[in-house]
Structure formats: C-alpha cells, structure tokens
Amino acid sequence: MSALDYTANNLQGKPVDLKQYLGKVVLVVNTASNCGFTPQYKGLEAVYQQFKDKGVEVLGFPCNQFGHQEPGSAGEIGAFCEKNYGVTFPMFDKINVNGSDAHPLFQHLKSKAPGLLGSESIKWNFTKFLIKKDGTVFKRYAPQTAPQELIRDIEQLLAE
Structure with missing residues (x-):
C-alpha cells in the first residue's frame, strides 16, 4: 500500500483522493495555528512556490492534539493560513495523527x-x-527542521 x-x-x-498526487514528490505536514513552529507556514509556502511547477505538492493537515494549538474550525484555519502566511498549498480538515482514531494516512506514514528510537x-x-x-x-523530519532544510532531499527525489 x-x-x-x-x-x-x-x-x-x-x-x-490522494492518488491524484502520484507522480509528484509530496511533503505532508501536521500543522497548527498557535504553535511556536507556526511561522514554518511561510517556509512551507516558499518551498511550494519554488517547486510546485516542477512536480512537488505540500499538503497541510491541521491537528489539535498537541497543546490544543489548533482549536479553530476549518474556515478559521483556512482564513488564518491565508491571511497570516499567504498559504496557497492544499490544506485539509483537522485530523488526529496519534491514537486509535489517527487518520489512516498518518498511521501509514508513522509505520513506514x-x-x-523507532x-x-x-x-x-x-x-x-x-x-x-x-x-x-x-523520510520523516522533526518539527524543528525548517522547510528549507528539505530542499536537497526534494531535489534528489525530483531527479529520480
């Protein structure tokens, strides 16, 4: 799978249907509007703008499981991302990434x-x-890894 x-x-x-992204390099990120890392939206958008015409997608998945840092509704999340960070990459509905009700995509990503320490x-x-x-x-990248730090890996995957 x-x-x-x-x-x-x-x-x-x-x-x-995420199958529409087959043939592209895809960066999936769990996001939040009230987090110390929230300014990474700007870096994610910069990566998206730099590579979207070369076959890269950035997909944002808001999550409220960490310090309740994404309390807003879908409309509020979308407005926040657009207004504060100019986000144009696809954003999805709020999901869980951990626990028994974690979204199946994230269950898959975490297992692979x-x-x-595993x-x-x-x-x-x-x-x-x-x-x-x-x-x-x-590959998985830690929250503190800035989006720009992924550029070398993105370029490598585009070349494959």
Whole structure:
C-alpha cells in the first residue's frame, strides 16, 4: 500500500483522493495555528512556490492534539493560513495523527518512517514526511527542521 492510497477531506469538507498526487514528490505536514513552529507556514509556502511547477505538492493537515494549538474550525484555519502566511498549498480538515482514531494516512506514514528510537508516535506539530513520486515514504523530519532544510532531499527525489 502507498502513502497516497488514502482519502482526506479538504477544509471545505470534500473528500480528496490522494492518488491524484502520484507522480509528484509530496511533503505532508501536521500543522497548527498557535504553535511556536507556526511561522514554518511561510517556509512551507516558499518551498511550494519554488517547486510546485516542477512536480512537488505540500499538503497541510491541521491537528489539535498537541497543546490544543489548533482549536479553530476549518474556515478559521483556512482564513488564518491565508491571511497570516499567504498559504496557497492544499490544506485539509483537522485530523488526529496519534491514537486509535489517527487518520489512516498518518498511521501509514508513522509505520513506514518511525521517529527517534523507532517510536511511531508524532511528538509535536510540524512533523514532516517526504513521499516519493511512487507513493513510498522517503523520510520523516522533526518539527524543528525548517522547510528549507528539505530542499536537497526534494531535489534528489525530483531527479529520480
């Protein structure tokens, strides 16, 4: 099974088949509006703008599981991202990334790219996963890893 064999609802509540991103390098991030890492939205948007025409997608998945830092509704989340960070990459409906009700996409990502010491749980907002064009998970990145630090890996995957 591929990381892109799932469906997720966008901020408008409409299901999005992630298979549409097959053939692209995909960066998946769990996000939050009230987090110390929230300014990474700007870096994520910069990466998206730099590479979107070369076959890269950035997908944001708001999550309220860490310090209740994403309390807003889908509409509030979308407005916040657009107004404060100019986000144009696809944002999805709020999900859980840990626990028994974690979104299946994140269950898959965590099992294929465990974190420190093999832990599958996500520790905080802005954990990032880079997915190859064929839908296989390439790597997990810690929340403190700035989006710009992924550029070398993105370029490598685009060249494959």
